[in-house]
Structure formats: structure tokens, C-alpha cells
Amino acid sequence: MESRPGMSRKEFLKLSAAAGAGLALGASGLGAIVEMTKLSGSAAPSSPSSADPKDGIVPFYDKHQAGIVTPQQTYLYLAAFRVTTQSKSDLILMLKDWTKFCDLSAAGGTMKLSDSALVPPTDTGETLDLPPARLTVTFGFGPSFFGNGAFGLSKLTPRHLQDIPRMPRDNLDSSISGGDICAQVCADDQQVAFHAVRNLIRLSTGKASLKWMQEGFASGTPGKTPRNLFGFKDGTANQLHDSPAGYDQVVWAGSDEPEWMQGGSYLAYRKIQMKIESWDRTSLADQEATFGRKKVSGAAFGVSGEFDTFDAAKLPTDSHVRLAKQTGQLIHRRAYSYTDKVDPRTGNVDAGLLFISYQRNPDQQFLPMLRLMQSSDALNSYVAHVGSAMFACPAGLSAGRYIGQSILEA
Amino acid sequence: MESRPGMSRKEFLKLSAAAGAGLALGASGLGAIVEMTKLSGSAAPSSPSSADPKDGIVPFYDKHQAGIVTPQQTYLYLAAFRVTTQSKSDLILMLKDWTKFCDLSAAGGTMKLSDSALVPPTDTGETLDLPPARLTVTFGFGPSFFGNGAFGLSKLTPRHLQDIPRMPRDNLDSSISGGDICAQVCADDQQVAFHAVRNLIRLSTGKASLKWMQEGFASGTPGKTPRNLFGFKDGTANQLHDSPAGYDQVVWAGSDEPEWMQGGSYLAYRKIQMKIESWDRTSLADQEATFGRKKVSGAAFGVSGEFDTFDAAKLPTDSHVRLAKQTGQLIHRRAYSYTDKVDPRTGNVDAGLLFISYQRNPDQQFLPMLRLMQSSDALNSYVAHVGSAMFACPAGLSAGRYIGQSILEA
Secondary structure (H helix, E strand, C coil), X not given: CCCCCCCCHHHHHHHHHHCCCCCCCCCCCCCCCCCEECCCHHHCCCCCCCCCCCCCCCCCCCCXXXXXXXXXXXXXXXEEEEECCCCHHHHHHHHHHHHHHHHHHHCCCXXXXXXXXXXXXXXXXXXXXXXXXXXXXXXXXXXXXXXXXXXXXXXXXXXXXXCCCCCCCCXXXXXXXXXXXXXXXXXXXXXXXXXXXHHHHHHCCCCEEEEEEEEEECCCCCCCXXXXXXXXXXXXXXXXXXXXXXXXXXXXXXXXXXXXHCCCEEEEEEEEEECHHHXXXXXXXXXXXXXXXCCCCCCECCCCCCCXXXXXXXXXXXXXXXXXXXXXXXXXXXXXXXXXXXXCCCCCEEEEXXXXXXXXXXXXXXXXXXXXXXXXXXXXXXXXXXXXXXXXXCCCCCCCCCCCHHHHCC | CCCCCCCXXXXXXXXXXXXXXXXXXXXXCCCCCCCEECCCHHHCCCCCCCCCCCCCCXXXXXXXXXXXXXXXXXEEEEEEEEECCCCHHHHHHHHHHXXXXXXXXXXXXXXCCCCCCCCCCCXXXXXXXXXXXXXEEEEEECHHHHHCCCCCCXXXXXXXXXXXXXXXXXCCCHHHCCCCEEEEEEECCHHHHHHHHHHHHHHCCCCEEEEEEEEEECCCCCCCCCECCCCCECCHHXXXXXXXXXXXXXXXXCCCCCHHHCCCEEEEEEEEEECHHHHHCCCHHHHHHHHCECCCCCCECCCCXXXXXXXXXXXXXXXXXXXXXXXXXXXXXXXXXXXXXXXXXXXXEEEEEEEEEEECCHHHHCHHHHHHHHHHCHHHHHEEEEEEEEEEECCCCCCCCCXXXXXXXX
């Protein structure tokens, strides 16, 4: 195993036990989960042999939700839930339980295994020895959530929320598209990420059911743009808006939105299969012309560095980078690669990209780009869009409040 | 991204370019792949700002194959190939290409992208910025490989190689079981691992096809036993034989085997679905009784530490650990967890264990354990065995030789 910074949850449990008591939870009084212990704040251990226990902690409570402009972690689970309860109070109970769980897990804590051995443990336990691993859980609400008559929320639908319109080359599977609520779970450790999504599922019992789940990875070295499974850098343009002012312009929804959405963002998702076997039989010149970039350096045609300003007119007219730039719009990309089963007929591997982007106005920023690419992109010969969804992710949460409260109690 | 030790492949490519030439490959003269560059030996950079370039390199050439007693990496791809060619020389060509690729990749090198932009790149490129990440590729040969009349190898079948016999509770899917040749690809970076398996597939074109592939993860902190998705430690007993003498007794095949197999090992594989939703509704007392171990500490019933010697008679008669100990045999476990799709009918996640163990004599060490567990194990209520395979992994390779040469040229 790689060496990991920080103290494990179990070391922390021991420390808490030695101190004589579990710690109170910041957002105490919410939900139905029993007492928990948490690794943060004043309980931080002073042992000089431990690394900083805050290493790897991304705060769950903040102005904006974590996991949007947070530097990309290595692993992703993207889960979409269907709300099954008709009871608003049950729904709120679930969202409160989720809030508690996320607050605690992001801080590297774990629910106390049990006060009694006669009941199921309140935590599934597979992260007991693992660090927080920069876990973030980002929630979004889909068009069908606001359209659900049981909750009467349609008047709170944000301006630009809709299912992504059908595109000419769509080959969508409805069982892996859409959903009422999504949770984007990211961490630098897959087991930490799965633990979170699994416990969200567990805490949704009787109130929601998991509609679909995807898992992905994005390996890179710090400060470098990760490469997709075509071997090309993916997300270079993010640096164009990499500042608080840039995020306000590109990512965060503004004052023309319902109050709960201001400071939130729209998550656009496309599951894109990549025909890696065909790609691998394509010449380097064709691969580079398809993107409009050099493979090794990531530089656009006509310049030498990945981040150099380039003249789009010097790129092939149907190249991916030229088309992305042609709309004059920016989006914040946060994509992950996926690998999956073998097609028994061909021996080909199902692999590709879980494209995720965040933007303040998908109608203006994302959909024109998607339409243009679906009509002209040279990449279309090598990809198929098989899953799709859009979710509105509310602004960040302050301690004591629960996920979705600003919508459900607006 | 997590910070990673060592130099990236691209930094190395630059260095090689500055030095004026690609480096010769240790095992040069094999196969059909064009010139490659390699990060090792005398080419190691002397820049004090770089970490040791050998960080994260597990040697591909050694007495035994890497990836068997190598401390477990975080990610696994297990791939099984069906040999499609009837030509022994074509098969050898593929094995030589695989050898070159593995030697180079384990050393953190990459095939030169292209001498000409007019041909497909000889490397798919997605690891250009990534470190070696302790990549290991371990090869094994299945019963059907030796049974293939085209190659006339049946007299070289090792003593204990057979498909795992049908067990009373088997629920096997033949499309994800068996295979002629397997590659166990492990690394601390999923993208590095996938890159390797993908290029093995690419290099097999026309000679073999991918039958099935599984991916898994095993998160843990250094020196600690990883936990499975039931939240229990998995592999504690490995410490009982954790020494060269112990490996000789438990892992490495001996002098009663064909020469090529001496110093090799048998890989036993079972894909085990875990009903995590049922498990999560079970009391802590029942969970612990099912294993015969405490959940948090990993200690067996009656003792206090994970590695303490315990009296199996004090464990519940149908507990997993008691049954495993009852045969008096040791195996070397190297299991990974997996997570997969949602069952649309139930909303349940397909998740579980890719059980892998290595042993010198599966008839004596593994099969009795498996039979006993299938008949009595309390865990059976929560698991289903859906995939199965056994492979004979030859001894290690010395530079200049190719994978399987000791069998094909015996």
C-alpha cells in the first residue's frame, strides 16, 4: 500500500476512548443516527509521531459545496437516487442522516460501531484504518425532483435545470441516465469513496433507491492535467478560470436564480464510451488532428506548451479543441475515466469517460458546446454517448443545516 | 491528486532525449515492437531534486514472478485470455511482445510514441506523466492451455493444475471463469494498471482474445491488513508464513513439479459476490460470530490482538476463521474488493471479493479449505461464488528470456 498521511480512524477511536467519551457532532440534533466520533478540531492529537490529522480533510461545511472546484481527487462514485417516499418528513429525515454521515466522514471520523452488539453496526467499518483521503460528497437535484407532485417544489426549479435535450448522436440507456438526487462522491482512496456511497445507500432505505452508480478514476501527478484513455490531457482549459473571480463567472450560479441555487452550480454528466481498440489502431497524426493537440505535450497545434494561448483557426476545423473553443464559452471540467466489462462477442473492453462539468448556466455554456460537438467533432468516430443527466447543486451548507434544507424549507 | 514518489515517464523521456538517444532494452532483440525507452540502471538521473527513480519499481526479472509475495498494491486488473492462434510461433511472438512491454512498464518506461506520425503510436500514452507505481504483471497458464492440441504441451502440465472442481454452492458464470492464460496486473495507480492490461490486449491482436477481465481495489495503511467490504480484516493469516522459508513451504512449487514450475505457484481465483445489504442489516454480534473475529481489532475470539495465537475451539463451529484453520493448511491470500453495477430490480450494488490465493499445492492446501467452507461456513448466507479459475504461474524470468519460454521450449 502507498504511505498515506494523517491518522487513521481507528487510532482516533482509541484516542477518543482514552479521553473517556465520544465527541459531540458539530451538527448535533439532526436525524436518527446514534452517537458518532469525529476526527477534527480540539480533539486533534498532539503526538509528534502523527502527521497533521487535518491532512486530507476537505471541509464539508463551506460557502460552496466541496467537490466542485476542489482539486480533483483520484476516485469517483457518481450515484443517482430515485426518491420513493411520498412523505416530505421522511425525505427530510434521510437528508439529515446523509448530512450527519457526510460531515463525519469528510472529517475522517466514523460512526460508533455500536453501543450494543445486538443491533447492526451504524457504520459498515471498511474505512476503520483509513485516512479521510480528501473525501467530498456533492449533492444535486434533478428535474424530476422538482417535478415530483408529492413535495410541491416546482416553483423552486432553477432557471436552467432540464434533462439534457436529445442530441443527434445519442445512444442513451435510460437506466443509467437521469435521477432525482445525485451524489458525486470523490476521494483519493477508492475504499473511502465506496464506503461513503454505500452508507448513503444504506441510510436511504425505505425513502429512496439507487437508480444507477458509476465509478471512475483520474490519475495524475500534482499540478498536472490528467490524461484520458485516449492518452490525451483532459481539462487543460480549466486553468483559464482558475481564480475566485473566474469561478464566479464560470461555475457559481448568480442572483437571477432561486436563493437556494445562488452560489450553487449545474452538474452536466455524460457517460461517453470510447472505442479504444479503434483509437489504438489510428496513426499518431490522426489522433493529434482529432484533438487539435499534441499527444505528449498537450500543446495545441501552432504553440509549444500545454497552457500557451493558441489561435483556434490553426486547428483542424473538426478538431475537438477547436470546437470546444468555438462557442467562446468556458465550463469547469471534472471528468473521470472508467473501465468495465469485456464484450464477449468482440473481446473489446467497455471503457471511456465519465464526463462531468460544472457551470452557472448550462443553456449558454454547455449545451451549445455539446450540440456543436455532436454535429462536427472528429472524435465522434471514436465515442458513443450512453448516459446523460443534469442536476442542480445547491450552494454550500453551514453547520447545523441539512442537505436540501434551503429547497425543502424555502 | 496524491503526491507520488519518483520521476514521471515524461520527465524521463525528456532526459533520454537530452542524452541524445533512446536506451537499449535489457531484453533487446525480442519480438516486433519498435524501440523503447526505459527508466532504470545507468540512465538514472542524478538531479538532486528528483526522488529516487527506482521508487515504485518492482523488478520484472527475478527468481520468482513479481506480484505473488510482493506486498499488495492498491489496484488489480485480472485478465484471462483465450489463445486463438494455432501457430506456436505466433504465440511465441505475442509472449515476447508481452515480455518487452512488461519489462519496460515495470521499470517506469514507455514505448516510444512513434518514429513516424503516420503509424499508430506504439504506446497508448495514458501513463506518460505517471510514475511506475509498483506495477507488477504476473502470468499464469490454465488447464486449457496445456490441453490445446495445437501446441502439444500436455506432458508439461503441472501436477496439481485443474479447473477448480464443482462445489455444492457454486453459481458460476462460465463467461467469467477459466481461460488459457491469465495476467494479474497490480499497481498503486489504477491508470498505470489499466494501461498495462490494455496494452497486453492490444499486443495480443490476432493471437489471443480477452475472455474476461475483473478490476479490484484493496485499500490499507502500510503494515496493516486491508479490510474487505464486510468491514473485516482479510489476510491476517499471511503473517504466519511471512519469510523466505515460509514462502517455500506455502507458496513456491517444489522439485516434484516439471522444471518450469519449480519456484512458481498456483493461482486460485474465486469471484465472490457479497450481499452487503443483508450483511449491513445483521447485528455486530452475528457479524463477529460469522467470522469468529472482532470487527474493529481483527482479534479472534478469546484473544485481544489481530495476530495473537488463538484456540480455534473457542470460535463458533461454523465461523469462517475456525473453518479456515481447521484444515491445518496455509495459503497466501492476495484478495481485492470489487464494486460494480446496480441491480435495477432491487437497487442493490453488485460488490464483493476477488479472492486470489497462491499455494504450492492446491489439492492439499486450497481445495480442502474451499470444500469445508462451502459445506459449513456461516458466511455462505451472505456470499455467492460466481467466477472461478486456476492457473499455474511459472517461476520467475531472467533478462533475455520471454514469458512461457520454459514451457514452450522445454
